Amino acid sequence: xxxxxxxxxxxxxxxxxxxxxxxxxxxxxxxxxxxxxxxxxxxxxxxxxxxxxxxxxxxxxxxxxxxxxxxxxxxxxxxxxxxxxxxxxxxxxxxxxxxxxxxxxxxxx
Amino acid sequence: xxxxxxxxxxxxxxxxxxxxxxxxxxxxxxxxxxxxxxxxxxxxxxxxxxxxxxxxxxxxxxxxxxxxxxxxxxxxxxxxxxxxxxxxxxxxxxxxxxxxxxxxxxxxxxxxxxxxxxxxxxxxxxxxxxxxxxxxxxxxxxxxxxxxxxxxxxxxxxxxxxxxxxxxxxxxxxxxxxxxxxxxxxxxxxxxxxxxxxxxxxxxxxxxxxxxxxxxxxxxxxxxxxxxxxxxxxxxxxxxxxxxxxxxxxxxxxxxxxxxxxxxxxxxxxxxxxxxxxxxxxxxxxxxxxxxxxxxxxxxxxxxxxxxxxxxxxxxxxxxxxxxxxxxxxxxxxxxxxxxxxxxxxxxxxxxxxxxxxxxxxxxxxxxxxxxxxxxxxxxxxxxxxxxxxxxxxxxxxxxxxxxxxxxxxxxxx
Numbered sequence: 001x002x003x004x005x006x007x008x009x010x011x012x013x014x015x016x017x018x019x020x021x022x023x024x025x026x027x028x029x030x031x032x033x034x035x036x037x038x039x040x041x042x043x044x045x046x047x048x049x050x051x052x053x054x055x056x057x058x059x060x061x062x063x064x065x066x067x068x069x070x071x072x073x074x075x076x077x078x079x080x081x082x083x084x085x086x087x088x089x090x091x092x093x094x095x096x097x098x099x100x101x102x103x104x105x106x107x108x109x
Numbered sequence: 110x111x112x113x114x115x116x117x118x119x120x121x122x123x124x125x126x127x128x129x130x131x132x133x134x135x136x137x138x139x140x141x142x143x144x145x146x147x148x149x150x151x152x153x154x155x156x157x158x159x160x161x162x163x164x165x166x167x168x169x170x171x172x173x174x175x176x177x178x179x180x181x182x183x184x185x186x187x188x189x190x191x192x193x194x195x196x197x198x199x200x201x202x203x204x205x206x207x208x209x210x211x212x213x214x215x216x217x218x219x220x221x222x223x224x225x226x227x228x229x230x231x232x233x234x235x236x237x238x239x240x241x242x243x244x245x246x247x248x249x250x251x252x253x254x255x256x257x258x259x260x261x262x263x264x265x266x267x268x269x270x271x272x273x274x275x276x277x278x279x280x281x282x283x284x285x286x287x288x289x290x291x292x293x294x295x296x297x298x299x300x301x302x303x304x305x306x307x308x309x310x311x312x313x314x315x316x317x318x319x320x321x322x323x324x325x326x327x328x329x330x331x332x333x334x335x336x337x338x339x340x341x342x343x344x345x346x347x348x349x350x351x352x353x354x355x356x357x358x359x360x361x362x363x364x365x366x367x368x369x370x371x372x373x374x375x376x377x378x379x380x381x382x383x384x385x386x387x388x389x390x391x392x393x394x395x396x397x398x399x400x401x402x403x404x405x406x407x408x409x410x411x412x413x414x415x416x417x418x419x420x421x422x423x424x425x426x427x428x429x430x431x432x433x434x435x436x437x438x439x440x441x442x443x444x445x446x447x448x449x450x451x452x453x454x455x456x457x458x459x460x461x462x463x464x465x466x467x468x469x470x471x472x473x474x475x476x477x478x479x480x481x482x483x484x485x486x487x488x489x490x491x492x493x494x495x496x497x498x499x500x501x502x503x504x505x506x507x508x509x510x511x512x513x514x515x516x517x518x519x520x521x522x523x
């Protein structure tokens with residue numbers, strides 16, 4: 001069972017207490033956006049085999065949304081952090097780089 | 110290719126089975142093919158087969174990073190049905206189901222298609238309305254399905270409990286010509302037929318890069334060297350996003366784990382397939398006697414081909430409610446596969462932003478039933494540039510808002 005540390009209430013929450021919310025750090029596009037941007041925001045996903053930044057909700061706990069950096073190929077969790085960020089913070093990046101030195105940051109670099 | 114027949118079995122029985130050929134040839138890759146298909150699962154092999162059979166394109170390689178049929182083709186619960194709500198879905202799934210009817214004869218390989226019938230249970234008022242609507246839609250689409258009463262459900266499947274503790278059975282959507290087939294045999298049968306047409310099936314060969322010139326594909330880099338091609342078909346299910354990234358585009362898709370399990374073999378007790386989408390489990394009995402069980406997907410992005418135990422628990426709880434006699438059964442094996450789920454739960458059979466690359470993915474949790482139809486349609490798309498069966502399944506439908514919304518029609522199991 002996947003266990004994630006909730007950065008808000010401090011509980012190590014089991015997967016059964018959590019709700020997965022998909023890819024994090026998406027740029028939100030709304031009215032007036034181009035079709036490409038709107039499609040990208042709503043549907044297109046990186047879906048990487050490797051480091052994945054994602055949203056989680058501590059649904060059966062404090063109820064807060066938070067973010068996690070996790071490896072989809074091994075289920076290893078690198079870090080969890082505040083949802084009030086637009087990009088992975090420096091300490092999260094460092095934790096990932098330490099374990100996945102070859103990881104390409106792509107459009108998050 | 111020596112044909113398989115009752116006579117061949119008798120002949121080989123008399124000579125110690127020394128005359129059987131390899132089912133498919135093992136050849137090293139050539140430097141260039143007309144068409145390269147990535148992914149030797151059911152869909153990839155079927156695409157290659159119909160390229161050869163329907164369009165005479167036989168200079169084809171099917172390359173596979175693992176072993177033939179070792180992905181979702183060998184991991185599903187083998188259910189075949191075509192009772193979908195939307196017209197484009199009904200068209201391609203019914204094409205597929207009808208190809209299954211005589212696939213064994215077509216391939217000269219027994220795929221053990223067993224049209225034993227599929228019931229999708231209605232256990233809420235909402236589902237009654239939904240399935241009655243689907244039955245009406247199906248009659249307009251030429252797909253034979255029928256709304257049946259709880260008594261008829263009990264008649265077709267005596268081991269079912271109609272008065273479950275949470276959700277009584279209120280009726281069902283019955284497709285008499287749905288059923289199951291032997292999943293490995295489908296892959297093996299197509300592989301044998303492809304090999305017989307001169308196509309190369311190259312296993313243990315992973316694509317590491319896609320070569321392009323002026324926006325057009327020219328080949329792939331693989332762990333067995335570079336292989337050139339004029340057209341490239343990506344038919345890799347859960348890894349479609351990974352391969353698309355190598356070709357320089359992204360897909361509207363996420364990969365999650367779907368688990369299944371089988372019980373110890375028991376005497377025949379159930380000769381239909383039952384899907385219970387409200388409590389979320391489905392079950393059929395294999396020819397060996399094992400109860401074959403599936404449920405819903407795990408919740409998060411995952412490439413590990415493993416799932417979480419609590420999903421198994423949910424599925425089994427649903428089935429104990431529906432079939433109380435299974436409560437003492439021991440489970441033999443459990444496994445997971447990586448399914449590719451799109452925003453509208455419908456597949457993608459499409460041209461891509463790269464000229465010459467075609468993608469067939471997004472079958473999500475319901476790809477096995479679609480193998481022959483998917484291959485048929487994908488072959489037409491690759492050979493002619495379009496197909497009436499695939500036009501609605503373009504990857505650009507999300508931009509245009511032209512969804513084929515089966516997440517409502519199919520509930521959760523799909």
